[in-house]
Amino acid sequence: MPSTPIRKVLITAFGDVDNVNVVSSTIDDPPTNHVQVRIVYSGFSGTDINMRLGKYPRQKAAPLTPGYCLVGTVEKNSPGSRNFAPGDMVACLTVYDAEAELANVPEKYLIPVPKGLDLEKACALIVDWTTAYAMVMHTAKVHAGQKVFVHGMSGAVGYALGVLCQLQGAEVYGTASPRNHEVIRSLGWTPYNYSNKDWIAAMHGKGGADVVFDPLGFESWDESYSILSSNHGLLIGYGGNLATLNDQPARGVLFPTIKLLSRNLMCPVVHKNTKFFYITRDDKTFGPDLQALFGLLAGGNIDVRIKAVFDMDDVQEAHRSWSKPLGIGSMLMKVSRKA
Structure with missing residues (x-):
């Protein structure tokens, strides 16, 4: 050949x-x-x-x-x-x-x-933004008036989540490196420093989050679950990048994922739910989601x-x-x- x-x-x-x-x-x-x-x-x-x-x-x-x-x-x-x-x-x-x-x-x-x-922006849409779009539109079904919390707001998927949730009319809160807080505030979002844990008390003071998007995994999923609203709050876990972000040895996500999903057994009692998201190109919504994002980009509705x-x-x-x-x-x- x-x-x-x-x-x-x-x-x-x-x-x-x-x-x-x-x-x-x-x-x-x-x-x-x-x-x-x-x-x-x-x-x-x-x-x-x-x-x-x-x-x-x-x-x-x-x-x-x-x-x-x-x-x-x-x-x-x-x-x-x-x-x-x-x-x-x-x-x-x-x-x-x-x-x-x-x-x-x-x-x-x-x-x-x-x-x-x-073309740079089109490439960013393929994984970063389709991941965010699927979680916002299909998994969480974010809508106006909700409080959403996004970990890693300055990252690729985190930023896309914030933009799309805001487009749906939600209030956007989350964590990010302090060096990026000024630009995040300029978007109308409320950032917190992940490491000092002030975000936990802050969200409790606001009655909890309706949806939390957490790519970090491990102990972070436990903390994110704790800030969910008792009125049917939803935690969406994906990724599992906490160790990698901190330049630590990578850790397996199997046990934290099982632990996260097992909390669904408590949903009828505590009115909180958990889901785990993983993008695949074989998902029937992948192609239509990317094409929808192309349309939003072409129309100037999203800033990639x-x-x-x-x-x-x-x-x-x-x-x-x-x-x-x-x-x-x-x-x-x-x-x-x-x-």
Whole structure:
């Protein structure tokens, strides 16, 4: 089968950032029902960090090429693929392989990117914003007058949650690094410092939160559960990034997840509920959600902020800087100069 030279990121072994490098490789022509995409941007997130550490749930063994999502142009089709033409701009949730100049992806997972959209912002929507959108619109069904609490408001998903909840008419509270509090207040949200725990007493004083979104896991889920309103409060757990954020060894989320979900047994008594969210591209709502977000972006209804963009050659710096850049929003990797 013909192959094409490419450059890609490769995690050769789990652990230290020195194990993540850009290497020369080749890619075969796309197999049946696949499309080869020339990647312009890939998302960069805590998933990259956890995959490098070997702690992402059910991940591949090393060596592997990370890159959870992409925006790029169709390079060539395989036999049986006919929905896209070379040069079409597409988006895809790939899980792997997006940090490479070319990738072969199943045609069924490609979603057309409307002409005129900012490609950086379009890429941020694929995972960060669809994760937030699904939790706000489908899992929590946030509505006007509710008090929502978002952990990690300056992060990619946390920021998207705040914007979408506010768009639904909810009051937005949450935690963020103090260095970002000023900009968060300018959005009309109320930020607290996670580490001093003042947010717990503050939310009790407000009667509790109707919905809490918590990506941290472990003991944080216990604290978040404690600030729920007794009037049918809902805690949504996702991620489990507390250790990674604090530069500590990654921890398994199985037990905390079981503990979180077991609290549903108490729901008829305490009127509080818990749910756990995990995004997949096979979810029937994924495609329509992304297309809805494309529409909101095109209409100027959402402000998609980009915290940092790293060139693929600077992948090690991206890993070292993941939790450190000042500002709010998503982080991306610029893969190809050719769009």
